[in-house]
Amino acid sequence: MSDHETKMTPGAKAAAGNFFEDFRLGQDIRHALPRTVGAGDAALYLGLTGSRFALHCGEPFARALGLPGMPLDDLLVFHIVFGRTVADISLNAIANLGYASCRFGAFVYPGDTLATTSTVIGLKENSNRQTGVVYVRSIGVNQRGETVLDYIRWALVKKRDAGAPVGPARLPTLAPEVPAGELWLPPVFDPARWDDAATGSPYRWQDYAPGERIDHVDGMTVEESCHMIATRLYQNTARVHFNQFAEKSGRLGRRIVYGGHIISLARALSANGLGNAFRLAAINGGRHVNPTVAGDTIHAWSEVLACWELPGRRDIGALRLRTVATRDRPCHDFPDRTEAGDYDPAVVLDLDYTVLMPRRG
């Protein structure tokens, strides 16, 4: 049985997506729609996020770092790779529960073509037998077969038939972080060629310390058109983002914003305080604490979790960061979990990730 046959409702050619009982441990899925990316995607990404990282704004800046051209924003790559998987993995998902071991690889340049494959690495039916959690490892590659992204995610997926038999629960081992030694690193460059005036930030790796907190100050209001254009650009087909007719009877009575768009907005806001964090090297873990809907205004703050030297590198170091995004609540007082472990109700995103930063030479 091919992967595609698994997702067909008998008598109908339109795919209804896989349900929990359609997945099997070790199953490999080659996702549809290899996607050539380019200058149009990059411009739209700027227009939809207002991102301000110099590496994705100017060709000369990129070349000064020894790169052959201006790479696409890491999160644009993430969304396109992720977008490939939705029709097969999460069309019948109730929630996207988490991410782990997300490692960004080769830079992606205009003209590259991205394709995604996934392997089912864990399955666990819930006790009510209505749903189960599906763990997949997804890998995005370019047209030369180089890995551009490699990550684990897990989602709560409905069963088509509660009575369908499923195998025993199998949970993958999830690492708490991507270790420094496993990060994909760009070519060595001369730190003297790094231009703080071009990035707008004078702060380098040595200027950050564990425990430091940064309020990113600005807020960005989400509009229906903006999140829908972004999510369609990624060809993410999850229905809750697009269909107001269905969602008016749904959980929130509203379309829900793709969580990845919130990650993009938080990262874009973070340029104010982390302007030299030129590369998203890894996502160690992340949680969409609450849904976002159009009209919400996103603010964000970050905490430095750790400062890592990188083996053999004097030009760059890594920062492990935690960025928290809120809706309709500024972050000057760093809204967070309470003592009891509950989140401030305004928090929508809690993302643990690793960035690369230039060192002072």
Add this chain to the structure above:
Amino acid sequence: MSDHETKMTPGAKAAAGNFFEDFRLGQDIRHALPRTVGAGDAALYLGLTGSRFALHCGEPFARALGLPGMPLDDLLVFHIVFGRTVADISLNAIANLGYASCRFGAFVYPGDTLATTSTVIGLKENSNRQTGVVYVRSIGVNQRGETVLDYIRWALVKKRDAGAPVGPARLPTLAPEVPAGELWLPPVFDPARWDDAATGSPYRWQDYAPGERIDHVDGMTVEESCHMIATRLYQNTARVHFNQFAEKSGRLGRRIVYGGHIISLARALSANGLGNAFRLAAINGGRHVNPTVAGDTIHAWSEVLACWELPGRRDIGALRLRTVATRDRPCHDFPDRTEAGDYDPAVVLDLDYTVLMPRRG
């Protein structure tokens, strides 16, 4: 008298568009603004429609079919060619009544420049003498003079002056369909190089049968920004799409969505069930049954009208399809005309068209 002089109000340099009495049978009109298309247009089209046809997503897929690169979506080409005509043909139109004999020609690639000319092929004043129907044949060509689109449309156009004399009615002969033998066909390719996993659909030409109906399942809500960005990208200047101040006193009290945007959304939705329909070869006829406004959610279903072998081709066949789009009504029960011939009130589009599909080798 040049074509441009026909559309000037004396004493004013801003064009007011042609009125019914300004057209004459056989008149040739060269439309303004030859348009170079590119990667930016393609990305915006994806962002505005979420379209999922593999040929317009990935360069390697296109090259495997023997094409020199990734062509632009056929409907993006349609909208740009059509957009050129609006200022001359339909600025004073009350309604766009229909399409016929629409044949798609040479693929369009980034960097190509599209220009449109039209010939007036029919004119018929209405009995109240306030309006008349103008039939035009429009041809879009690329910079090498190759036809990329050739179609007939007719629109109900106001008279400037009800008393203005006009010639006798002349109606063109309209063909009910573009015959298989007249379709423009891409180069022959090896069906073994067609990759169903890339398109996400295992169904080829042989898998469809006349009378088969497909519910495309998903719904897409239209936002003001989305339809306006699309329609401006095509430089379609019809006023009802953009000017809320005027439209608040208009027929619906709202801006009306460009009907072509609904065709695009219906085609994009149809990828779920018709994922291998890689080329829109012809539009045999079409009707915008009802207007759409922002906030409406579009669903669609399709019926296979006919399956055609193509002369001399074993790699591809054609399907004549009818796709019906609705607003705020899912299509699992195929909303259609009633026995009496009236449409279900939710229907907004009834499009009869022909697509190319790979055959099983």
Add this chain to the structure above:
Amino acid sequence: MSDHETKMTPGAKAAAGNFFEDFRLGQDIRHALPRTVGAGDAALYLGLTGSRFALHCGEPFARALGLPGMPLDDLLVFHIVFGRTVADISLNAIANLGYASCRFGAFVYPGDTLATTSTVIGLKENSNRQTGVVYVRSIGVNQRGETVLDYIRWALVKKRDAGAPVGPARLPTLAPEVPAGELWLPPVFDPARWDDAATGSPYRWQDYAPGERIDHVDGMTVEESCHMIATRLYQNTARVHFNQFAEKSGRLGRRIVYGGHIISLARALSANGLGNAFRLAAINGGRHVNPTVAGDTIHAWSEVLACWELPGRRDIGALRLRTVATRDRPCHDFPDRTEAGDYDPAVVLDLDYTVLMPRRG
């Protein structure tokens, strides 16, 4: 002290922008984020404005004029150059008061990289000591160091600390216009190669006369998504455009549209009547008379202030124009200042600028 150090709040890495007392006369500021522009920006600009000037639509039209390719819209260049300056100059501005001596230089082509520097040329504290006016001359250059834009603007900027000492007032001398002899002119071309049918306008430089008024007829409604996508594309970070949570307690209770977006819409509307005004050569002065918010519909009219021959040129001439834009008010009766000098309350923009037009050969 570097420029960047001036804008940091002690103990915080997120920039809070410069306040009035942070500027000093003669200060040079190199703005962050050199920006490579391309086909994606051009397509988005079309989608956001619906602009219809032939030079920015078609490559062959541009080449017929002897240009190496299709340049980007002058106002897209303006917004990108201007956008670089906001984080340093006007993040704490209450209002952008005016423009002068704005001269457009070398055409900008896809692949060019734009960088902006500014010099503080005037400073004047207000009598209440809460604010002051900052005058800057900003220069945008391409990657070859050629000037693409050179302009003066002044903004009303808050003081961080009303008690902070500042120097004596110094006001720059502002020219009322950019003289014909100082305009940057494109290469000479053969007027016979200018194609009126391509531009859609038969009117050349000789057809306009001082005092002539043109109603541009059409209206364009502004949506939140549209102005936000535009302003983010320019990486203009002024907060009032993006943060509804903050603005709901602000002056209008609403996000305010970037005034430059209104300039773009007015220029786009002006193609109907000024279709051969192929280049914006200078902005002599301009005033955002009233703010615009989403939902407003923009109309515009223009007056010819002067018709200039250009030294040594028989192919082109210049028109000095004044374009007035309104909200929710058509312009058939040219809404303007009253006898007493007050503006019609519908006026949002009064722009005095110079365009180049082909002459009849």
